[in-house]
Each structure stands twice: as C-alpha cells, then as structure tokens.
Amino acid sequence: MVESELLDNKSYGSIENDHPDVLPVPPVDREQRKLHRGLSTRQVQMIAIAGTIGTGLFLGTGSSLAKGGPASMLICYTIIGFIVYVTLLLLGEMATQYPIAGSFGTYCVRFFSPSYGFALAWNYWFNDAVSVASDLVAAQLVMSYWSDWHPWAIGLIFWFFLVGINAIHVKAYGELEYWLASLKVIAIVVFIIIGILVNVGVNSQHRYLGGENWRLPGAPFVGGFGGFARVFVTASFAYGGTESLGITAGETKNPSKNMPRVVKAVFWRILIFYILSVLLIGLNVPYTYPDLSSKSSVTSPFTIVFKEVGSAGAASFMNTVVFTSVISAGNHALFAGTRVLYGLSAIHQAPRLFSWTTRNGIPLPSLLATSSISILCFGSSYIGNGQLWTWLQNLVGVSNQIAWLSIGLASWRFRKAWVRQGHSPNDLKFRAAWTWPWAPLFVVIIVACLILIQGWSSIFPEFVVVDFISYYIEIPVMIVMYTAWMLIKRPGLNNSSQTSPTKTRFWYSDLVDVNTVDLSKDQYHDEESDHIEDETRTRRMTKGNLGRRILWRLYYVAA
Template sequence: MLDTNNTKENSLHRSMKSRHLFMISLGGVIGTGLFLSSGYTINQAGPIGTILAYLLGSVIVYLVMLCLGELTVKMPVTGSFHTYATKFIGPGTGFTMAWLYWLTWTVALGSEFTAAGLIMESWFPSISVSIWSAFFIILLFAINAFSVRFFAETEFWFSSIKVIAIILFILIGGLAIFGIIPMEGYNEAPLFSNLVHDGLFPNGFSAVFLTMLAVNFAFSGTELIGVASGETADPEKVIPKTIHTTLIRLIIFFIGSITVISALIPWKEAGVDQSPFVLVLNSMGVPYAGTIMNFVVLTAILSCANSGLYAATRMLWSLSNEKMISKSFSKVTKKGVPMNALFLTMLGGILSLISSIMPAQTVYIVLVSISGLAVVIVWMGIAASQFMFRRSYIKEGNDIKDLKFKTPFYPVVPIVTFILCFLSCVMVVFDPSQRVALFYTIPFVAFCYIFYYARKSMRKNKSLRKQGEVTES
C-alpha cells in the first residue's frame, strides 16, 4: 500500500459525492477547447476529419481512464498518477509528472482569467480587463480556500450550466439540420450536405492526425477523477461508475456538438476568432446569441479555472506529502484545504496573467507550449504505471480477482494507450505551428529529472557526512 503520511495537520477530507466527481471531471474538460478551439480543428481537418479526430481522442481518453481506474480504486490517494508513477516506475518520473501537470494547470489559469476579463469588458467597456481578471482571481481563490465541499458544490453548478447549454444546443441544432428550424442561407433542410461539400478530407487525411495534440489537449481534465480520488467518499463505487460513463459523455458533448456545427456552417467559416456555437445560433436567427453564448463560455472558463486551481493545488500537496518538496505545502486548514499549496498555485496563475497582458509575451508563450504536451505525457505515465502495477501485483502473489476494478484486456490496453499518446506527441513534429512545443517540453522534462536526482544526491551526501561526524565523535 502507498504511504500517504496523513497526520491530522496534513490529511485531506473525503467530502465529495458521486455527483461532485461526475461534474468535476466534466468541468476540467468542457471549456474553451470545445467552445472556441473546435472551430480551428474544423477549419484544419474539415468536418469529417474533425469528427474522426475527436472520436479517436475520445477512445484514447477512455483507454487512459481504464488504466487510471484500476490504480485509483486500489489506491485512492490525492496526487494519484504522480504517486503511482513514483512507486511503480521511479521517483524521478513521479516527480516530473507532478510538475508537468501542475504547470499545465497553473499556466492555464492566466489565460482563463484573461479570457473571462475580456468577456466582461465586452459587457462593461468602462472597466478594464485587468480589474475583472483580478476579481475572478479573488473569487476562485475564495471558493477553493473555503472548503473542499464548497469547491465541489460550486464546480457542480458551474458545470451544470455548461452541460445544459450543450444539450440544448445539440437539440436545437438537430431541429435545424432537418429543416424544422429555418437556417439563414438555406432554402431547404441543410441535412448533412456541409459535411461532405468539399470531399471527406478537404485538407488531406493527414490533417486528422496533425490536429490530434489539440484534440487531446481539449480532452485534458478527465484525469481529474484521479486527482480527486483522495477526497472522494466511497471511491470503490464512485470512481468505476464515473469512468464507465466517460466515453458516453465525451461522445455526446463533443461529437454531438461538432457534428451539429459541421452540418450547419461551412467548414471554411469556422475558426477561433468567434465561437462556432455563436455562428450556428446567429445563422438560426436566435436573438442575443452572442450574449447567451458569452455567458456560457464565461461559466465554462470559470469552471475550468476552478478545476485547474484545485488540481494544481492537490499536486503540490501530494509532492509535499511524499516528501519531495517542503513539508509546509502539505499542511491543511481545519476544513481540509492545503492553503500554502493554494497560494503558490494561484501565484503561478497571477504570473501567467501578468505575462499575458504585457507586450513582451515570450515567457508566457514558452510556458503554454510546454503545457500543450504535458497532459499527453502524463497520460503516457498513467498507462505505464498501470502496466507496471499489474506486473508487480501478480509477482507478489496476489489474485487479479481481488481487484475491485480491473483494466480489461491487460496488457493490450496500457500498451495501446501508451503508443497512441506517444504518436500524438510525434505528430507535433509535422506541424510547424506546434513543433516549437517540443523544444521547450523536452528540456523542461530533462530539468525536472536532473533537479530531482541532483537534490537526492545532495541529501545523500549530507546524510553520509552527518554519519561520519557521529562516527568520529
């Protein structure tokens, strides 16, 4: 069993219920990646290519969740995959995975706060973006600092707004596809003519794979189930239930939305300058479409930032709890909140926010490039951890039947998961706009490994010197 080192002053509370975990996993996934970036993917890969890319992405995420499920049900600890990598792959890998995941979310905070400020400025032009951004920073900090249960409840309602909006969008879009709701520019039902108007793959079949990193990044956040497992009541029942519905949820919300968008607007009109959701609603003549979707996007942004702040904070807590960084970050309040870890994570968000609004954006661009690959690398670590765990579990004489949740078709699932994630990283080489991410991510990963083992070596030498001094005395 993993040593969680939980004393009264650093133990987290199991306050989350099934509905909280369900919505938190959605909260980290459904955000600007769906509401804005999906337009870019449609423009690059074409309608059918985008649907295929998101279907493949859904399968990859589901395979990752199957691997994570076996680990989290057996060992439900906060920090999850970094802790498993430490035990079953190596402490250097665990240390690196934790920092990659922390960096992904804390860097994202700055862009989320800035985007929220821009939306508010469009409604209240007399108030600057920075003031609104500062307001949201304080708001989400307070939500996370109050208690774990309060965070979970807030995230539940943030995510609920997104879910309801997407379901309504799919239903209304479906009526438009079959001509029940008239569409501007169409004399008859659009049906699915836009999907194949310029051929199945207007930019070539390879575009499907070139967009995979962006697609996988859009799905990042599903693994929050693992991070939250240490604060979930009855994880043996809650986690498997949540994981088994992952693929269905992703197909409904992502594939459903993108199919509607691709069917109702020409793929060349899609992009990131305006949400494709707004384009569709405007084409239907829905009054105040821009305002309605801006409100939904605002809740989506705040939801992602809320989940991201939670995830990054728990990663720091876990690193501290595993004695990889200062023990001060594992101390929690009476309500189970790791306040020091929360402060440091929010500081990272503030730094990202500052860099995003300054003329010199080099540092921020570098960090965003690193985070673009970070989640996919973490997924590879999850697959490798499950593969090594099962081998270790059998080697120790344990019976597979005793596992409450079993990754099916072992070892095929973890191996295929690892290969698919690896190929997503390799595809970056062939995309000039994303290739730069490799040049920053590889050195960052190398730095984490070097830092960990250099620090370990220094501690070992220090311990040996102390032993020598005791022996001499």
C-alpha cells in the same frame, strides 16, 4: 442532498515515504496535514465532466475547425476520446485500490520510477497552473463578445473569485462545480437539438445545410496532414481533465464504490457530448467563418450556431454558458493543481510547507503557489488574447498527453507487480477486464506517437519557432527534471527494497522493483459511513413503490 452527504466527513493523512533515500519530514501538527473526504458521488461525477467540458470544447473546437477542417476535427476528437477512455479505466483501477493525494504522479513514483514521477508531477502541476491562466484568458475572449472593457480587469476579478472559492472548503468547490457542470450539460443538450434544427433548415438563411460545409474549397481536410496533426493537440487540450479525476479520489467519500461508478459512467457521457457536438459544429459552421481563430480573438462555434437560429438573445445566452464554463474549467484546474502540489509535498518531492492545511482541509500554501502562476494571463494584452490562448492551449494539450502516457507506464508496472506477487486480477476492487493485458502499452505507444507528430505543421512547410516551442518544450523540460532528481538523490547508491538500482559507468536507474514494492500500503478500508451509504442507496432502489424506485434510479443515473 442525499443522506450520505449529511454524514461526518472523514480525513486522511499524507502519504508515507516509500523511498529510504528521501529524508523523512520532521513531525508537524497532524491536524494540519489532512484533507477532508467531503466530495459526494454526484459532485465527483460532475467535477469530472466540468474539468473536460469547458474551454476546450466551447472555444477549442473553433481553433480545430479553422486549422484542420470538419473531417480532421471529427476523426481526431474520436481517436483522442477512445484513448482517454482507455486511460481513464487504467487510472480507475489504481485510484480505486489506492485513493490517495497526487493520483497518477504518486502512482508513477510508487510503481515506475521516483525520478520520473517527480518530473511528471511537477510538469502536471505547472500544466494545471497554466490552465488557470489559459481559462482566464479565455474569459477575456468570451467577454469581448459583449464588451472590450479592460480585459486585464476581468482576469483579475475572476482570479480573486477562484482563489476565494478554493480557500473555503472542498465542499464549496464541489458544490460550485456541480451546478456549473449541470448548466453546461443542459446547454450542450440544448445545443445538440438546436444544431440539428439549424442543419435541416431552421436558420437565418431558411435553407437546408446538410454537408455543404464539408464540400467547401479546401475542406473537409484543411491544411492536409499538417492541419490534421495540429488538431490532435487541441483535441488533447479539450479532453484534458479526465485524468485529474484520480486526484479527487483522496477527497471522495466511499471511494471503493464511488470511483468505479464514476469511471464507468462519466466518460461515456463526455464522449457522446463531444462527438455529437463536434459533428454538428462541422456541419453547421464553415471553417472560413470570420474570427473563428485569429491572433486577437476566438469565437465559440456554439455561439455561432445559436446565432444562426436568428435570435441575438439565444446567442447571448449561449455565450453566457460558455463564459460560466470557462470559469468552471479554471476552478477545476486550480483545485487539481493545488492537490498535485500537496501530493508532491506528501511524498517529500516538494517543500514541507505545501502539505500544511487549514482546519477545513485546504492546503492553502499549495493553493497560493498554484494560483500565482495565472499572472501569465495579464500578458495577453501585449501579444493578443487569441495568440496567447493558442500557445497556452498547446502547452496544456501536450502536458495532458504526457499525463496519459504516464498513467499507461504506472498501470503497466502496477499490473505487473500485482500479478508477480501472487495476486489475481480478480482481487482488484475495480478491474476493467477487457483492457488486460494490452491497454497500458497501447496507451504508451499511441500517445508517444501523437506527441511526436502533432507539431508537424510548425516544421513544414515553414519552421515557426514559437509554435515549435509550444508543441515540444515539455519534452526537454521533463528530461531535465528527471535527470536533476536522479543526480541529486542518486537512488542507485542506496539499498532500497522498493527499487531495483542498476548501476552503470554513467548512470543510475531507480526503476521500481515489481517483486518487492509494497502493494498493501495505502489501500482504503471501508468505514461505517461507507456501509451506511451503500445500504441507503440499495434501499432506495429496491424498496418502496415502483414509482419511487424508478425516480431514485433515475436520480442516481443523472446525478
């Protein structure tokens, strides 16, 4: 454990009300409304990896391969990877400047529109809650490799486990995620090595595979344009979680320095892991492999590749890693959903109860509300684990895309306000210079197109009602929630300095006024512990003998 982790934890209060149309919350015990900054740099980096390298990669790639083929899978995962990387840079700018609870939902309220931010945050909270259910269903699917013993019991056991971990302390969550994520990273590195060996001839057939699975009938693009479009939503499900990196900003030590480090370092690692893994899966596993994705089961391509080595023990080991990854992903989703609901309460868009915390800084009511949604997983025995997981995967994937689009909207208004009020982009604590000025609109336009076209296969050649709903239900839900908040609060009737109300005969707009929005509020000011951490890091990498300095540099790169 590094020295900075031994420092006393700092706390921060909830966000103040930026909008006078929202009634203030009555005073409560301030000690009961604080999260603790207990997550270190190494934990935050691994949390970002743990939230993305999980169910989507280990199981979702099987569904992508079966429905779209190896070429569609490789192209779609590469495109989504680039989009998410740009989105993460935009989020990093805001999260470094304003490391607060709620992350991009709060940024949308503050810089874009309170009504849209309300709809987005509640939608994303539901996304996280459904993700927990999805991961518990995935745990049942993975366990079926060894035994069919009472799938509902497996889901129940791990539901209690995840709730218990998240109810202790943020450090308990962070430490569990760190070690589970480390196991996943090691497993993927081993998989890449094994995958190369299997392809060149170290397999059960003792023959060179090369690109023969790309030349199977129907490959490499399975299902034509419809199959290609369907892979986008599974890829979005797989990459989902990077955006929740901003949620950890509220509980990260020294966020002014640690958030830029995490943003710049983590995604390149994820991108390399994903692209190499997806390429090797497409080369080594035929899209026709039995039970790759069916109504009753989903087989991990990672387990299949390890099985091809000819060792049942190796396949069982990989399946164990997949299982722990699923639990890790559920743990991450539960944490993120809890903090989103806490953030909603902090800006008075959820009941005050959800901003109450224990003395250890755990928003317990938010945790219990989020975890309760995972009861969805217990319906899996009636409709088939594989089928339910596919539907949940679609719901979560589209919700992830809406989150990315919303980060683009919030960044666009934030950057505009920053410049309009006389600030230089160079004054930002973290600035992704090469993304100015095109990135926010690029993210908004390209993600909006993905949301609209990816459900093509549910319409042509045959209209499938349930699939269509799983692809598009998020859109009307967002519209209804946006409209409801707008009508209830009627911000256009108030003289707010933060919004620019536009009154028409039928409608009121609460688009935030970039000329007057407060850009100084909630900025983080470095504390003494932050300076100590920076000095410690600098001393370790610049002083002492050469071997010691090299070891510390390697440690900070790896951790």
